[in-house]
Amino acid sequence: AQEFDFSDHSHRRYNPLTDSWVLVSPHRAKRPWLGQQEAAYKPTAPLYDSKCYLCPGNERATGGQNPKYESTYIFPNDYAAVKIDQPPLPKTDPDKDTLRNRLFNVQSVRGNCFVICFSPKHNLSIPQMKLSDLIHVINAWQTLYNDLAREAREIHKPYKYVQIFENKGTAMGCSNLHPHGQAWCLEAIPSEVSQELKSFSKYKHEHNTDLFADYIKLELQEKSRLVLENESFMVVVPYWAVWPFETMIVSKKKIPSIGNFNQTLKDDLASILKRLTIKYDNMFETSFPYSMGLHQAPLNATGDALNDSWFHMHFYPPLLRSATVRKFLVGFEMLGEPQRDLTPEQAAEKLRNLDGEVHYLEKF
Amino acid sequence: AQEFDFSDHSHRRYNPLTDSWVLVSPHRAKRPWLGQQEAAYKPTAPLYDSKCYLCPGNERATGGQNPKYESTYIFPNDYAAVKIDQPPLPKTDPDKDTLRNRLFNVQSVRGNCFVICFSPKHNLSIPQMKLSDLIHVINAWQTLYNDLAREAREIHKPYKYVQIFENKGTAMGCSNLHPHGQAWCLEAIPSEVSQELKSFSKYKHEHNTDLFADYIKLELQEKSRLVLENESFMVVVPYWAVWPFETMIVSKKKIPSIGNFNQTLKDDLASILKRLTIKYDNMFETSFPYSMGLHQAPLNATGDALNDSWFHMHFYPPLLRSATVRKFLVGFEMLGEPQRDLTPEQAAEKLRNLDGEVHYLEKF
Numbered sequence A, B: 001a002q003e004f005d006f007s008d009h010s011h012r013r014y015n016p017l018t019d020s021w022v023l024v025s026p027h028r029a030k031r032p033w034l035g036q037q038e039a040a041y042k043p044t045a046p047l048y049d050s051k052c053y054l055c056p057g058n059e060r061a062t063g064g065q066n067p068k069y070e071s072t073y074i075f076p077n078d079y080a081a082v083k084i085d086q087p088p089l090p091k092t093d094p095d096k097d098t099l100r101n102r103l104f105n106v107q108s109v110r111g112n113c114f115v116i117c118f119s120p121k122h123n124l125s126i127p128q129m130k131l132s133d134l135i136h137v138i139n140a141w142q143t144l145y146n147d148l149a150r151e152a153r154e155i156h157k158p159y160k161y162v163q164i165f166e167n168k169g170t171a172m173g174c175s176n177l178h179p180h181g182q183a184w185c186l187e188a189i190p191s192e193v194s195q196e197l198k199s200f201s202k203y204k205h206e207h208n209t210d211l212f213a214d215y216i217k218l219e220l221q222e223k224s225r226l227v228l229e230n231e232s233f234m235v236v237v238p239y240w241a242v243w244p245f246e247t248m249i250v251s252k253k254k255i256p257s258i259g260n261f262n263q264t265l266k267d268d269l270a271s272i273l274k275r276l277t278i279k280y281d282n283m284f285e286t287s288f289p290y291s292m293g294l295h296q297a298p299l300n301a302t303g304d305a306l307n308d309s310w311f312h313m314h315f316y317p318p319l320l321r322s323a324t325v326r327k328f329l330v331g332f333e334m335l336g337e338p339q340r341d342l343t344p345e346q347a348a349e350k351l352r353n354l355d356g357e358v359h360y361l362e363k364f
């Protein structure tokens, strides 16, 4: 009789971080594609673009001017999703049993949003930056994290969590090619993060150890989903990955946040970040789009929230078959549950076998 | 002093169906857009396309031929995400405390997938179809639901839930313009649905009534999120909507599934479906993309699962500012939590004011 084959037969895998499931349908990658094609990336952008509102010295979208910055540069987002000042939301009597109290739960959210220009050079991206320049980016993340924590402590800014992330490529809604990320700092812990913290704490109560401690041990044993590692970090395609080439960078030891990084950790993160993104770009010889971001301890976390936090980064890239054909999480995925067309092990193997040292644009 | 203004100040709203939050940043719609533009829809497709594998009489992707169907037509998906036959997944000893047992939770998933051609006419879509033809679609959904339930009962097919949905438009990953939807039938209840069932049951325990019974009462009272209604259904932009013009069609009375629809319900659903989608198309004078689907009772549900189920449909359309500029749920949304740029009340007002009777292509 035929045996169950994970690379051929449909199955669901459980994501213990988010307490949700993903449907894996490995045979489905064979279907024809007549749908939307992404614009293929052509590396023709100039080093400096006079019309880019992120380039050094240029005017910004709402007026004001960028300094002639020469390294990583942070400034407040001109179209912030949250603002530091707004009137308080009037409290309704929460004890009254009204339909509104039952069904409409609403909170005011203050905060601050920042843009982080990775480099003054308009046409670079992380895989193309020098390690010494990537260290500037990591330093900027660290400074931002620690500054925001201090402002919350010392001058009572309403900051509880800072979500640092990058949207790269038009397929990921990025409206400007200039290498940049963002940081949104809120007085609430965003859902994804608070769900992870809940899962960490549940795991610790059940197994008396950290979820990531066990997970790292298991992935280093099995190796089939491992993409890269160095002294401080590993890159895996999670067992429960949703996006075709989704990965996670996880620090091998428990480090709550980038606020705690020493020089070795910074060097090791810069190096693994560069190698991972070179692999991504080399896969389809394109500037590989993704959303990525840091998950870490809430600002000024204490107790369980501090003890349970474990620095890691998620990469969510949409491409599936080529530089122009992406995975759509629509229909069944929105109404039912996420579905993927190749196994995480197949994705990891493909990533493992790709060159992570030399970027395809430098191969000539 | 300034007062809190929901149409200007950032806030989070809780979604009691999915137990999650959405960040509402109404002032953010003002930012400039330099990012990806969707292809504008040009209504030039022919009534019949000899290269379309869904048109009557044509050859299908994997060989085989469509009949010369004249109404709604259902056939098995040639690239099904789940299949009826696959070898059993070997059981590992679940009581052994291994790292794998702790972290890797996996289930085999069998099932069946169907494609539902709404009409033989290649260039139509729901808002352009006659009411009498929409009834055929609704009949097909009902027949499918009842047939699958019977096959599960009588010949032990591994069917527990059928997710009926439609992806419309290239922006929603739809690879063929021909008006069609899908149905994926699984031996597991998909995450979104089981989360809703959990929420319904929790609500009933707390308030001794149905969540939707209260919700409908409240929305009909407040009216600010109401888009359409008739005897049997209402259309609202949910208080916790994520997508810019997300809506829900909810049956006013508790009906577990389409399996139970009588002729009045079918007529009323056809009519409200047509009016809602005409409004959508009229908004930007385009074929408005979306993913939509039915949420209802699991097949052969009994007890709580049957008692708590309440027929409704979700519409998730991506467009935000125009026929070519969509909302991207990326970066902060993937790492943190969903974020929207206009309030559900603003979206509902816009939808309410649009013509729902005459499709823009018929106005000449």
Ligand SMILES: O=P(O)(O)O[C@H]1O[C@H](CO)[C@@H](O)[C@H](O)[C@H]1O
Pocket (backbone or CB within 6 Å): A031, A327, A328, A329, A330, A331, A332, A333, A339, B167, B172, B173, B174, B175
């Ligand atoms: O089945 P189709 O139309 O080929 O594919 C589309 O719908 C599926 C179900 O929502 C998705 O999984 C695919 O990503 C999408 O491209």
Ligand SMILES: O=P(O)(O)O[C@H]1O[C@H](CO)[C@@H](O)[C@H](O)[C@H]1O
Pocket (backbone or CB within 6 Å): A167, A172, A173, A174, A175, B031, B327, B328, B329, B330, B331, B332, B333, B339
């Ligand atoms: O801030 P940007 O680059 O204008 O906008 C982009 O990132 C945001 C945060 O992930 C998203 O909310 C937007 O939908 C996306 O287009």
